[in-house]
Every structure is written in C-alpha cells, then in structure tokens.
Amino acid sequence: MNDLSVLLLIAAAALASGVVLALLWRGRGSDRGAETMAQLAQQQAELMGRLAAMAEAQAQTRSELTTTLNERLDQVSQRMGQSLEATAQKTAETLGTLTTRLSVIDEAQKNITELSSQVVGLQDILANRQARGAFGEVQLNDIVSNALPPSAYSFQTTLGNGTRADCLIILPNPPGPIAIDAKFPLDAYHMLRNAKDEPERAIAARQFRGDLNKHVTAIAEKYIVPGETAESALMFLPSEAVYAELHANFPDVLTKSYQARVWIVSPTTLMATLNTVRAVLKDVEMRKQAGTIQKYVGLLMQDVTLLGKRVEKLDTHFRQAEGDINDIKTSTERISKRSERIQEVEMGEDGAAEALPTATPPGKLVSG
Numbered sequence: 293m294n295d296l297s298v299l300l301l302i303a304a305a306a307l308a309s310g311v312v313l314a315l316l317w318r319g320r321g322s323d324r325g326a327e328t329m330a331q332l333a334q335q336q337a338e339l340m341g342r343l344a345a346m347a348e349a350q351a352q353t354r355s356e357l358t359t360t361l362n363e364r365l366d367q368v369s370q371r372m373g374q375s376l377e378a379t380a381q382k383t384a385e386t387l388g389t390l391t392t393r394l395s396v397i398d399e400a401q402k403n404i405t406e407l408s409s410q411v412v413g414l415q416d417i418l419a420n421r422q423a424r425g426a427f428g429e430v431q432l433n434d435i436v437s438n439a440l441p442p443s444a445y446s447f448q449t450t451l452g453n454g455t456r457a458d459c460l461i462i463l464p465n466p467p468g469p470i471a472i473d474a475k476f477p478l479d480a481y482h483m484l485r486n487a488k489d490e491p492e493r494a495i496a497a498r499q500f501r502g503d504l505n506k507h508v509t510a511i512a513e514k515y516i517v518p519g520e521t522a523e524s525a526l527m528f529l530p531s532e533a534v535y536a537e538l539h540a541n542f543p544d545v546l547t548k549s550y551q552a553r554v555w556i557v558s559p560t561t562l563m564a565t566l567n568t569v570r571a572v573l574k575d576v577e578m579r580k581q582a583g584t585i586q587k588y589v590g591l592l593m594q595d596v597t598l599l600g601k602r603v604e605k606l607d608t609h610f611r612q613a614e615g616d617i618n619d620i621k622t623s624t625e626r627i628s629k630r631s632e633r634i635q636e637v638e639m640g641e642d643g644a645a646e647a648l649p650t651a652t653p654p655g656k657l658v659s660g
Contacts, residue, residue, distance in 0.1 A: 432472060
C-alpha cells in the first residue's frame, strides 16, 4: 500500500465522520444543524486541500526519489560494469599465467617421470652384479680417456699370466705399466647403510670388509706381474660414497691394501692420479727428445764455427783488396804527377827538362 492510498483512506474516514456528525446534530435542531454542517463542510474542504497538497508533495518527492534512485542505479551499474570488466581482465591474465605455469609444471612432470624411469633403470643396473661391473668399467673408461692420450692406455688388456685387466696405463720402466681393475661392493654398502641396529651393522660391516679384502687380494695376485707390470696396481671404486665409507670406518682394509701395494681410488682421486701420470709421460717424452735436441745443437755449433772461419777468410780478402786499392791509388797519383811534368816540358818552360826524372826500367815503380 502506497502513501496515496493512505491519504485517500484518511479522506474517506474524515468524510464519513462528517456525515455522522451531521446526522447527530440534525436531530438537535435544524438551524443549529445547518450551521454545524457549514462548519463541517468548511473543515472538510480545508482537509481535502491539505490532503491534495500532501498528495502533490508526496508525488513530487516520489518523483525526485525515483530520479535519484535511477541515477544512483546507473552509477552503480556503471561501476559494477567497470569492476566486472577489470575483474574479467585480471581473471583472464591470471588464467593465462596459470596456464603457462601449468604447462611448465606439466613439462617438469614429464622430466620427473623420465628421470624416475632413468633412476629405476639405474637401480636395475646397480642391482645386477654383472651390469654393475659394466657400469664401473664404463665410468673407468670415460675418466681414463678424458685424462690421458690414446697412446698411454689400453682397455681389456690380457697380461702374460692370462688375466685381463679392465685398463692398463702404459708407463716406461720404471715403474712400468699399471693395471686398474674396477670393483663395486654395493650390496654390502647398502646393508651397512640400511642397518637398523648394531648387530645388523656388525654383520654388514663384516661383509663389507670381507668383500674389499677379497678384491685387494685378487688384484694383487692377478694384476701385479713381475717383469711385466709395475710393482703396484689400482682398484677403482666408482662411488665416492663407498670410498668415503671405506676411509672413514675401515682403516684396516686400507692398511692391507697398502701392504699388498694395491691403491684404492675413487673417481676424484683417480683423476688426480691420472693427471700425475700425464705429467710423468710428458717428462719422459721430453727426455726422449733431449738426445735429438742435443744432436742438432752440436750440428748448429759446427755450422756456427764454420761460418766464423769463412767470415775470417772473407775479412782477409777484404784486407787484401783494401791494400790493392791503396796501391792503385798510389800509382794513380804518381801517373797524375808525371803527366803534369810532361805537360810542363811540352810548354817549354825553363828548367822543365831538368825536372824530368830519369827513365825507370819497365815493371819497376819509382818511389815517392
């Protein structure tokens, strides 16, 4: 129900009350009732005028309110549109960034999946002893081939006792060729790392120690051949972790390897050893070339001595030529002087004849 309906109801009520009052006063006297009716009519008219004014004001207020509401709604709609547009743009940018990151994550997931498959493959390789040995040999081959020239090593070389070394470093005597054998006691190492209590660790340590001692003994017996190889050999452990565990907790194994002249090396220490070997090979090569260098230096000295003799001989020729030139100059001066005296005689000057010297025998020069 709106305000106009309320006003109409008020007006109807006022009219009804006027009618009732008129009826009540009619019974009390006609003259007085007429007067009262006139007053009521006047009051009713005033009331109706007020009601009309109130209705008009109410209508104007409602119109202004409607206009204001429409303006506010337009502003709110415009702001909401702008806000929705900005939100949509930011949402689109966020979705684009999210799509890019999802693509990166998807690519990383693919790489992780591929890496996982490679790790599983590596685990499969390391789980098999034969494959694990091949892995160690491949790593040994890569390190040696990157550190030394091809003439300084050979792989899978059969020695005089029939054994085949994984790698043979070719060095001159002494010390002679050095054999390298790759060993990878991974099972015992894993048992040692995964031991849950001290008894399990003791069992794993005993197996680890036994495996390494067995490898040291085998290398000393197979790859140290008197008169053919050096008096020592190398055992290559392709794992820095196994090498660190050995040096940290098994000094007795190291002592036995030193006594057997079997040097245990890891990838890092093997590279350092091979760098030393390369320096030795370079020094040997320079010594080989020293004789040739000395020979050519001697020949060069002979050439220098011969050149000095020839320079001295040429200097003697120069001195003789200088003397001949001086003699020629002296003869030329004498000829010039005699020509002048002959010219004076031809001119008939007095005493010119007496000035002429006596004839000089042919082939003899007159001094002064």
